Amino acid sequence: MTAGEKRTSEALDQPESKKVHVERGMAAIKPEFIVQKDRIVDSFDDDEAEGGERGVEEGKSGKGGKKKRRGQNKNRDLKQKREEIRLCTSLLDPDNIKTCAYGPEQCRSTHNVEEYLASKPVDIEGICPVFRAIGYCPAGLKCRWLQSHYDKETRKLIKDLGRTEASKIELNYEVNNVSHEARGKLRKKQYDFAIAGKVIEYIDSTVQNDENIANAKEQRKNNEATYVDAPYKIAEKKRLDFRNAKIVSPLTTVGNLPYRRLMKKLGADITYSEMALSVPLLQATNAEWALPKAHRTEYPGYGVQIATSKHWAAAKVAEIISRETEHVSELNLNCGCPIDLLYRQGQGSALLEQPARLVRILKAMNASSGDIPVTVKIRTGSKENKNTAKTLVERLLAENDVAAITLHGRSRQQRYTKEADWNYIAEVGQVVQQWNDKKEENKDSRDTQRTCFVGNGDVFSHVDWYNAVNTDGIDSVMVARGALIKPWIFEEVEAQQYLDKTATERLDILKTFSDYALEHWGTDEYGVGLARRFMCEFLSFTHRYIPLGILERLPPKINERPPQWKGRNEMETLLGSTDYKDWIKITEMFLGKSGDDFVFTPKHKSNSYEKSN
Numbered sequence: 001m002t003a004g005e006k007r008t009s010e011a012l013d014q015p016e017s018k019k020v021h022v023e024r025g026m027a028a029i030k031p032e033f034i035v036q037k038d039r040i041v042d043s044f045d046d047d048e049a050e051g052g053e054r055g056v057e058e059g060k061s062g063k064g065g066k067k068k069r070r071g072q073n074k075n076r077d078l079k080q081k082r083e084e085i086r087l088c089t090s091l092l093d094p095d096n097i098k099t100c101a102y103g104p105e106q107c108r109s110t111h112n113v114e115e116y117l118a119s120k121p122v123d124i125e126g127i128c129p130v131f132r133a134i135g136y137c138p139a140g141l142k143c144r145w146l147q148s149h150y151d152k153e154t155r156k157l158i159k160d161l162g163r164t165e166a167s168k169i170e171l172n173y174e175v176n177n178v179s180h181e182a183r184g185k186l187r188k189k190q191y192d193f194a195i196a197g198k199v200i201e202y203i204d205s206t207v208q209n210d211e212n213i214a215n216a217k218e219q220r221k222n223n224e225a226t227y228v229d230a231p232y233k234i235a236e237k238k239r240l241d242f243r244n245a246k247i248v249s250p251l252t253t254v255g256n257l258p259y260r261r262l263m264k265k266l267g268a269d270i271t272y273s274e275m276a277l278s279v280p281l282l283q284a285t286n287a288e289w290a291l292p293k294a295h296r297t298e299y300p301g302y303g304v305q306i307a308t309s310k311h312w313a314a315a316k317v318a319e320i321i322s323r324e325t326e327h328v329s330e331l332n333l334n335c336g337c338p339i340d341l342l343y344r345q346g347q348g349s350a351l352l353e354q355p356a357r358l359v360r361i362l363k364a365m366n367a368s369s370g371d372i373p374v375t376v377k378i379r380t381g382s383k384e385n386k387n388t389a390k391t392l393v394e395r396l397l398a399e400n401d402v403a404a405i406t407l408h409g410r411s412r413q414q415r416y417t418k419e420a421d422w423n424y425i426a427e428v429g430q431v432v433q434q435w436n437d438k439k440e441e442n443k444d445s446r447d448t449q450r451t452c453f454v455g456n457g458d459v460f461s462h463v464d465w466y467n468a469v470n471t472d473g474i475d476s477v478m479v480a481r482g483a484l485i486k487p488w489i490f491e492e493v494e495a496q497q498y499l500d501k502t503a504t505e506r507l508d509i510l511k512t513f514s515d516y517a518l519e520h521w522g523t524d525e526y527g528v529g530l531a532r533r534f535m536c537e538f539l540s541f542t543h544r545y546i547p548l549g550i551l552e553r554l555p556p557k558i559n560e561r562p563p564q565w566k567g568r569n570e571m572e573t574l575l576g577s578t579d580y581k582d583w584i585k586i587t588e589m590f591l592g593k594s595g596d597d598f599v600f601t602p603k604h605k606s607n608s609y610e611k612s613n
């Protein structure tokens, strides 16, 4: 709804005497916490976020360019600065000096340890979070908390290797690292696609173009004798059971490994990688292969999401993932990403308009992914008011290649200000349920795996969650922004009540994120910079939380915007600040002072950002 279309709604869940009149789309804040009534926080257009920085070329203004999206900061500078004097990584541990591949003369980093240590900024106070967690800090001399694990007398690192082993036993490590060897082969185009090769050949031979898929099915019906069976067998798949599972959506940029690890700790059952693109995966770029990595606690229940427009690329990626990783519970195809860049390449939500291509991709993935089941995430359709998901789902079920379907109740065209259509999600759920019932009745069928159906959109509390999962045909819910703005959402689901978290409790959550971020990105200058950046990205969602205790009425809604408010104490006010400079301040509580060269540009222009720029 636009600002000009304001309507008045009543708070129906309050007794008559307490009913308040609030503008539709506005959060009702108790008067004593309102700072400036007419200063309303801008609505957030989260669509851009789905593609992460891959969407930056969208929104160019000027001749021939696209209309600039309001409130978005394009061309964000996301690179973290590196130290001016860098220590060669061969010298990180004085007890274990390695051979430098370039030699001290050629190496671009310094081999003079004293010079390096003298150039380092003053250490961050306290105990190194990684050393505390695992008894050893891989950043060695580069650690920003070095004083906590360095003996100045002996000039040696302090290690507690007993603790390292213990933390490994506690499953405190990362998985799904694709080997250097496999990546090298990919880069040189020498990887042996033993399964995908056959699958691609078969799909190519049976289907030359989109129309032929329909023809092939017709041919199969009319003339069974001439139909050639696929020259490969589809492996038996691991079973998925999503009934009432607490699921965190795939979330580009913000759904990074430390965040997902945090969500597992806070009660999530299932997590997904950020969307990885098939082409850079096949080119073996390190950044793309970082995406399927997971924390050990995420498995089982960890899905890798990919985006692609080609069945051959899908088959190859599926084979690599099934052969080179050991901790993937499902392989998910993204058919929802709305950003122009991917859409124009036929990826993400573009596949909704090309069902034959989509079916081909899923078939290729399913046949090449070994025992990893294939799942898909779709939207209601491409255009607003023209839902196509039902027909699409019928077709996907008939092809029998997906173990689960997630439906985000919005079209590609629809922006986030409009609510997700849960009535339509329920209708599609019925289609899946009828299909599953029929399968169950057909006792002769060898394939008795039911297809799971998951709804997605605007779930922000246990009330929304139970409304969804108690609907016939809906197995569970994927939660995206709700789990970013309110990371304790699954605790509410478990407790079946709203939880009024204090600022201190919310800070504890951020502290855990900070610790996990440092374990993942490292405690050297560069790692701390990354941890700070991704913590700011996280805070760009957490700050949207309006504390329960200052709300005049329930339920809180994800899309409601508040007038400028203050919290019940200073910390609560700070945690709700829309100013990215305050977010940096919050990171400093855990990550030390940010240097002058730390750069963070928020994705959304907040009120204060616009004011100060």
Ligand SMILES: Cc1cc2nc3c(=O)[nH]c(=O)nc-3n(C[C@H](O)[C@H](O)[C@H](O)COP(=O)(O)O)c2cc1C
Pocket (backbone or CB within 6 Å): 046, 049, 050, 051, 249, 250, 251, 252, 253, 254, 274, 275, 305, 334, 336, 337, 377, 408, 420, 456, 457, 458, 459, 478, 479, 480, 481, 482
């Ligand atoms: C920051 C952000 C990043 C997202 N990244 C992805 C992604 O990589 N893959 C995907 O399928 N959906 C992505 N989405 C969409 C969400 O998974 C989800 O479908 C959508 O936000 C609706 O759910 P919600 O109303 O619970 O937020 C992203 C959404 C946001 C806000």
